[in-house]
Amino acid sequence: MRHHWKELIAVDRYVVQSRGALHELDRQVLTLLYQPLIGHRALALYMTLWGDWELLGGQEATHRRLMELMQCSLPDIYGERLKLEGIGLLNTYVRAFGDDEPKLFLYELRPPMTPEQFFRDEMLSTFLQRQVGRHLFAQLSDFFARPMADVARFTPVTRSFSDVFAAVPAERMVSRFSEEQRPLNEGKAHVGREEASYALDDEVFDFELFFAGLSKQLVPRRAMTAKVKEAIKKLAFLYGIPPLEMQKLVLGVIDPSYHIDIDALRQAAREWYELEHGGVSPRLVERVQPLAYRTMENANPRTKEEQLMKQLETISPRQLLKEIAGGAEPSLADLQLIEDIMFQQQLLPGVVNVLIYYVMLRTNMKLSKKYVEKIASHWARKKVKTVKEAMELAKEEAKTYQSWANEKEKGTKTVRKVVRTEMVPDWLKMDYSEPEDDDFDVEQARKEIEERLKKYRDGS
Structure with a gap:
């Protein structure tokens, strides 16, 4: 597993630069349009790096300084950084000097979209509307709109460049070019403005x-x-x-x-x-695994594991939640959580189904937000694309994921340990020395989920 401390440690240094000048309009766009999609902590990281760009002027600083400024942990900073990268607000580069030497990160701020670009972008504008509702979406759209006069009712009188400025005589141009030219400052470039965008694979x-x-x-x-x-x-x-x-x-x-x-x-x-x-x-949660990423599409399942893989490839995350609940509609909170990780981490539907299935059997049939987001972030960094890859990674990293679950439980009054070796699906077999929890039978829960999925597949 690529733990965050293998990617980034507090003594690693960073320097900030920008792909273009940032203005007051950018702050409004980031706060009102991007924040509902990426969350307040990712916005805070962007604004902090923006402040560093202005304050430090290209000087290096350590990530410990960033932790102190934001009053949050390094894993949180790392996770929020990925959100900024995914939505096209940050480019990250790294320079390694040796195994025992701190790395140097270059954080390149990218300006956000203009309001026109944002509201014309089908995906971002649609998800913003789902996040904030129609009323607030209309209010935001109106805020960034300005009245425009009908130009067709006017007569153009604008002068051209040649109407206003005279050309320089050729002989003066030649003599000027023959003079010794002062070189541009090495390592510097004039501030520009690139068109904002984000990338889909x-x-x-x-x-x-x-x-x-x-x-x-x-x-x-x-x-x-x-x-x-x-x-x-x-x-x-x-x-x-x-x-x-x-x-x-x-x-x-x-x-x-x-x-x-x-x-x-x-x-x-x-x-x-x-x-x-x-x-x-x-809604992203209605989508199913794309055909290009189905490993069981043309295969006949020979084992229970392959049968489960095929089921998770052909059902949407929303329908999976519904089947797990015995036909009851999923809660809005669960749907929102799943949709958020699909959008922010760009996980495919089948991979998300494995995540739902795994977490449900680890946390007493509940979707713990922090636990789900932490695993989803790891799978996104590992570029997991298929159900098979997700299942294999869940098996390989089972002990680590369980330690995350235990960390989550430390803040509760009663620590509930829900996993025991003989009660897990075949594809998640692992060796634990944890005490049993008699309040939740994982094996029974697994059998019930599989039975409901079988009924869904058979159409009964």
């Missing part, structure tokens, strides 16, 4: 299958610009649109000049989702 959408059934005569490859491909990835990730369905949507919005209107594609994706789901807003 290419694996979230099967472009190979998408292009395989798409005629080059109908959709030339030149029409598939980088912006169009990025929009397709985001829309497919948000709405769960398969490659073959996306083909139809693209064919429906391409114009005679072979230009793909991204706004029209967004609208088509929304309409497709509303038609498929009866007008319900998209």
Whole structure:
């Protein structure tokens, strides 16, 4: 396991730089639009690094200083840093000097999206609306909007550059270039402003299958610009649109000049989702494991473990929670927790199902927020993509995860230890010397979950 202390320790040093000038509008966008998505601690880390950029001016500092400024632990700082990286607000680089020497981290702040970019981004704006509700979302949208006059009702009188400024005579230009030029300050660059963005892995959408059934005569490859491909990835990730369905949507919005209107594609994706789901807003928890990441899709399960793998690959996290609860709708708190980790850690639905299954059998059929987030963060760093990988990692790191669960219990009045060796699923066999908890029968709970999943699979 890549523990946080193998990635980062308090004596490791860091230096901050920015990819562009940060302004008051950025602070408003970060506070009102990004904070509901990443949480107040991730925002605090960004603002602290912003302050360091202005205060230190490129000087190095230790992470202990960062811990003192934020009054939080190093694992918390590390976890919040990952959120900033995932949503496109931070680039992190590291320089190692030796096994026993402190590392040097370069934290490169990236400006947030402009309000226009944010509200035009289908995924971020949709999740913001789900986080804060329609009323507050409309209030935020109105706050960042400004009245615009109808330019068509006016006559343009703006002068061009050549109308105002005279050209420099050629002979003066030649003499100036022949003079000795003063070099730019080495190691420095002029402050600029890049377009804010965040990255989704290419694996979230099967472009190979998408292009395989798409005629080059109908959709030339030149029409598939980088912006169009990025929009397709985001829309497919948000709405769960398969490659073959996306083909139809693209064919429906391409114009005679072979230009793909991204706004029209967004609208088509929304309409497709509303038609498929009866007008319900998209939720990540409704998605199932993408076909490209199913290891049991074309296999016939031969063991109970493989049967469980196939079930977890073909059910959504929301439906899994519902089946575990015996058909009762999951609580909003549980759904929100699962949706948060799917968005912030970018875990695929099947991987999240393994996480739900594992945690439920470790914590008396409850979803402990800190415990779930800690394991999810580890799986995200390990880039776990399949159900099989998640199950194998859960088995390998079982003792470590149990120690995390025990840490969580230390603050309670009665320490409940719920795991015993003979009561765990075959794929989670481990050696524990923990005392038994007679109040919760893990084996019975596992059998009940498997029975409910079997009924769900059989449609009974």
